[in-house]
Amino acid sequence: NAGVTQTPKFQVLKTGQSMTLQCAQDMNHEYMSWYRQDPGMGLRLIHYSVGAGITDQGEVPNGYNVSRSTTEDFPLRLLSAAPSQTSVYFCASSRGARNEQFFGPGTRLTVL
Amino acid sequence: GQQLNQSPQSMFIQEGEDVSMNCTSSSIFNTWLWYKQDPGEGPVLLIALYKAGELTSNGRLTAQFGITRKDSFLNISASIPSDVGIYFCAGFTSGTYKYIFGTGTRLKVLA
Numbered sequence: 617n618a619g620v621t622q623t624p625k626f627q628v629l630k631t632g633q634s635m636t637l638q639c640a641q642d643m644n645h646e647y648m649s650w651y652r653q654d655p656g657m658g659l660r661l662i663h664y665s666v667g668a669g670i671t672d673q674g675e676v677p678n679g680y681n682v683s684r685s686t687t688e689d690f691p692l693r694l695l696s697a698a699p700s701q702t703s704v705y706f707c708a709s710s711r712g713a714r715n716e717q718f719f720g721p722g723t724r725l726t727v728l
Numbered sequence: 729g730q731q732l733n734q735s736p737q738s739m740f741i742q743e744g745e746d747v748s749m750n751c752t753s754s755s756i757f758n759t760w761l762w763y764k765q766d767p768g769e770g771p772v773l774l775i776a777l778y779k780a781g782e783l784t785s786n787g788r789l790t791a792q793f794g795i796t797r798k799d800s801f802l803n804i805s806a807s808i809p810s811d812v813g814i815y816f817c818a819g820f821t822s823g824t825y826k827y828i829f830g831t832g833t834r835l836k837v838l839a
Binding site: 620647649651656657658659660661664666672674706713714716717718719720721722 | 734758759761763768769770771772773776816818820822824825826827829830831832
């Protein structure tokens with residue numbers, strides 16, 4: 617099993633550009649989530665999904681969209697990138713909301 | 729909103745020493761997870777705790793779910809250089825469908 621995979625590993629955007637961060641898991645997990653990690657602030661939840669077709673907002677959802685059309689994939693879309701979205705983004709998955717979450721390797725995003 | 733206070737924020741220790749860190753909250757949690765993150769990597773699960781009072785070990789690591797359900801502790805015995813990294817706690821409350829993460833304890837081991 618590859619576990620949780622994320623692409624790209626690094627990305628540089630200009631303010632106002634849009635892009636999609638990809639996340640996939642091959643463990644047949646129902647629950648998937650996106651976090652952002654900023655220095656000194658730990659991991660903050662952006663959006664999560666309890667199953668295909670179901671998504672909800674986390675702590676910091678503004679400026680981000682998600683969809684979950686399949687169990688395996690959970691892409692995160694930045695609609696109009698802003699410098700405040702410069703961060704490291706992690707995707708995670710688990711069997712259920714309460715179960716142990718497994719993290720991907722992260723995407724390092726810089727918005728100029 | 730719910731918050732987790734993790735302490736200490738950082739610590740330098742000598743190789744071979746034991747390490748203790750903790751997470752506290754004003755809220756009650758049903759599950760505690762402890763993760764370690766190496767530079768440039770995603771967090772890796774160390775220990776999961778599901779019951780108040782539970783004590784669980786993973787090699788040199790031992791974690792406890794506080795009996796008040798508002799705190800958790802992680803101990804590392806006989807630290808080695810590869811223990812360097814950031815340790816995160818995460819707490820889950822039933823019905824919320826999400827984990828809250830602490831801000832991390834940065835551990836540096838002096839050989």
